[in-house]
Amino acid sequence: MIYDTLDAFLSENKDRLALGPAAGPIAMVFVEDGVEVDTTLRHHLQAGFKMLVAFMPDRITLPEDVEKTIHRVSYAMTEPDALTRAVNRVIKAAPGAWLYYCYNGEYLFHPFCETRTVGEMLTFQTEERRNAILTYVVDLYASDLGAYPNAVSLEDAHLDKSGYYALARPDPANHGHPKERQLDFFGGLRWRYEEHIPAKRRKIDRIALFRAKEGLILRDDHTFNDEEYNTYACPWHNNVTAAICSFRTAKALKHNPGSTFDIDTFRWHNSVPFEWHSRQLLDLGLMEPGQWF
Incomplete structure (x- = not known):
């Protein structure tokens, strides 16, 4: 799934995120550039996360099989406090769920x-x-x-x-x-x-x-x-x-x-x-x- 904004992702997945422990574990990958993006996403999919959310610029392309298995959120990592703002929004939306975050690479x-x-x-x-x-x-x-x-x-x-x-x-x-x-x-x-x-x-x-x-x-x-x-x-x-x-x-x-x-x-x-x-x-x-x- 592809979302234009973080608000759109949170709105469309509101019910799932509200499941608490059953919603996770959820991985959040913050993409700063095009280096090893697909390997990062594949690695964490294979680790066993139930949901993987990739916050990334629109200019970066992904292999089709990866794109189909993740939630892609259009997001600018150049903004001040970009990571903490997004993580804290997800925390608020998913009480009780186990969360994880990292960067590409x-x-x-x-x-x-x-x-x-x-x-x-x-x-x-x-x-x-x-x-x-x-x-x-x-x-x-x-x-x-x-x-x-x-x-x-x-x-x-x-x-x-x-x-x-x-x-x-x-x-x-x-x-x-x-x-x-x-x-x-x-x-x-x-x-x-x-x-x-x-x-x-x-x-x-x-x-x-x-x-x-x-x-x-x-x-x-x-x-x-x-x-x-x-x-x-x-x-x-x-x-x-x-x-x-x-x-x-x-x-x-x-x-x-x-x-x-x-x-x-x-x-x-x-x-x-x-x-x-x-x-x-x-x-x-x-x-x-x-x-x-």
């Missing part, structure tokens, strides 16, 4: 995703009485920028096997003391090339999988106004986490005139080929199954 991986769907993971998380799943945005990049000048290649994709760390997240409302069960995570290209990344954009944690509810608001730093949604675990044990493997930072660093000439290669001694398998991410500690075995 990003691929969700969760523990055992080769044999278990995202819906199965979210069912487990619901049984754990958790309403959100922390995801780490793991930077991908082509190792040969001569062959792939935009730093994007599925066949030549690499990632950093180390260099990730976490810092306590201070609470301004509590004299700067650390927030309970919340951390700011760093690493990847945003850490190695931090001089080209604004400080507020250097974190790699994102609450990308969450359950909508009345009054919930996504903020522009990828956190929510409900602090429990921003926690990495419940008080009594660790919870499942997931990873979003993303070319977005590498693509931006090579597209930006202020950084592209400073970068001949993204490879360093801790680069390894990406295997496109959850086992590699689990072994590297970039996600964990928690109590889900």
Whole structure:
């Protein structure tokens, strides 16, 4: 289905979105350019989302088989706060549903995703009485920028096997003391090339999988106004986490005139080929199954 506006999508799917848990899980993909749009959509369709909504410019074309299986919304990502405005509109329209969001060139991986769907993971998380799943945005990049000048290649994709760390997240409302069960995570290209990344954009944690509810608001730093949604675990044990493997930072660093000439290669001694398998991410500690075995 194709919709001229977000309002049209919400109006025509009002009854379905109002089904609560039965409406989801719903994936929202925000398309910024024409890079790997079809592979992003196919990946998330195969992950098991019941509905996939692509917010994208009219100029981008899709393969016919993909176009038939998604909800395409004409949307300009160049507008201020474009992502948060759309996500918050969907949150309001679909209370109780599990939602997910990402950009094109990003691929969700969760523990055992080769044999278990995202819906199965979210069912487990619901049984754990958790309403959100922390995801780490793991930077991908082509190792040969001569062959792939935009730093994007599925066949030549690499990632950093180390260099990730976490810092306590201070609470301004509590004299700067650390927030309970919340951390700011760093690493990847945003850490190695931090001089080209604004400080507020250097974190790699994102609450990308969450359950909508009345009054919930996504903020522009990828956190929510409900602090429990921003926690990495419940008080009594660790919870499942997931990873979003993303070319977005590498693509931006090579597209930006202020950084592209400073970068001949993204490879360093801790680069390894990406295997496109959850086992590699689990072994590297970039996600964990928690109590889900």
